[in-house]
Amino acid sequence: MPDFKIAVDAMGSDHAPAVEIEGAIEAAALFGIPIVLVGQEERIRSCLEKHDTSGLSLEIVHASEVITMDESAATAARKKKDSSIRVAARLMREARVSGVVSAGNTGAVMATVKMVLGTLPVVDRPALSTVLPTQKAKPAILLDVGANVDCKPHHLEQFAVMGDIYSRAIFGIRRPRVGLLSIGEEDSKGNELTKEAFKSLKHAPINFIGNVEGRDIFKGEIDVIVCDGFTGNVALKLSEGLIETFATMLRQELEKTIAAKVGYILSERAFRAFRRRLDYSEYGGAPLLGMKGITIVCHGRSNANAIKNAIRVAHDFCKHDVNRIIETEFTKFGITKTAGATQ
């Protein structure tokens, strides 16, 4: 039985608490991970009753408040002192759990964890990292996708090293290929930020392969792609939108003729396998790197599978002690925090 207990914010997603509870039960049953469900006790309990949870390690910790998707992140984090994510973060600070999974308002989750636990002493800025499907079997890590919209070159360097550690520790890539997201492969291409960052990355303790372009992300040749949080967030949401558009347009065309409809039925398994390969829920959420504790942020539209996988990823982060590796390597390679940097 693993030792690391994971708190699940049961009130976060669009379909809370049902999907969180289903995902938690699956993770507890499949991986034997002990779980604390945090949120409005009554609602959690009545939802739990619908399932057979005998033999599973599932606790409930009550939190009276809920943060909604359209609330201001900063205000919600500051004022809702008994929100499910705030209580979960507090459990993590008190070492009663080792990690937190939330499909709630991403900004509020980040702000709350930052306020309650803070960043690792060696890190300037945390980064939200996501995993994207590629044409190859292995996924690509993209970061930052929204924790820091305005970045300095040395932030990108720190993101690169954290992404490299993530790729090694969690995906077992021996020497991840790390690229800088830019607008051309030549060293000289980019904006002011990336041109400066390029120089630092050349000397960083990573396998830096230079600039990469948007079209390279999905090819599967690059393990870690680094960018500022604005560009990364646009890229992530654009990808999600395009995948949806692709599916919609394909369905529209396939519905136009009988032959195509029959074709669709015959290809159905292939389509399902294909959509599964593109499905973010297989990859288990976005780790918030560089923060104290382990926080995995899930999409608001997460299903139980996504929650289950995020719990597994949170547990993997604990098991591989990713934060300790970040601290050790940042110190060893002198990628220390900027003196006087503001958070």
Next chain:
Amino acid sequence: MPDFKIAVDAMGSDHAPAVEIEGAIEAAALFGIPIVLVGQEERIRSCLEKHDTSGLSLEIVHASEVITMDESAATAARKKKDSSIRVAARLMREARVSGVVSAGNTGAVMATVKMVLGTLPVVDRPALSTVLPTQKAKPAILLDVGANVDCKPHHLEQFAVMGDIYSRAIFGIRRPRVGLLSIGEEDSKGNELTKEAFKSLKHAPINFIGNVEGRDIFKGEIDVIVCDGFTGNVALKLSEGLIETFATMLRQELEKTIAAKVGYILSERAFRAFRRRLDYSEYGGAPLLGMKGITIVCHGRSNANAIKNAIRVAHDFCKHDVNRIIETEFTKFGITKTAGATQ
């Protein structure tokens, strides 16, 4: 017979001059547009001989030099004084043609046109605009996609107004919905650049609908999406890469079983229609807005269809006198050039 003559850089694309010549012949035949093919005369002539061009208005103007895709844009623009794009730009400056179409090195095309013709007096920075397919019948205009990687807020305002004019003049949208590409719909979301630009855009003489996210681009609800050239270029290349990845992954899955293969054959027409909807070549290249003259930049991998459509778009820009509209509206609404701005 239309009056506007269009110069086609015959040496630009990956498959030059064959696709340029085919595209030019199609445009001349279908739309009656008079065309000047610019490039190495011998090669153009021997390629033209393979086609029946009787009755078409096709001239050749010789240019001895060719700029390749991997050349430095700035150096090539400056040093290759007899390149096909330089000669084409000169024809435009001398009013011997009204527009130029090139599928060559985008950076070199932009630098050459800027050097030979310059920007419109009212415009600070030109913008490269592209057209993206959407779930609806109408496409979306995205700009800037690479002319200016580091932008100031007032550049984004100018891009927005130029994009608005483009949408009205060429696509006939009466009151285009203009959005600012950001990381959340709320007014306060964004980076330093977009937050400042948001304020200007609220007062700009356009139908500004606020921030839009990456996922909104393809929905077809927004006619013009504005961003800096770095973000736009990343977004454009990411979209291209994802569409390719999507097609590859779908094919991989469909090849796995006989049923799926049969399904694929039955759905083939639907797939073709679907790919056609996603095909950039239908939309005819990327206009370089705000520059003197009319320049349409095409993808290096353009086919004859893309060249043909770009010639049509160049002709439309001339017919609707888009540059005059830009000058008139910039002056009328006081969106004048910043004093002392550097190009």
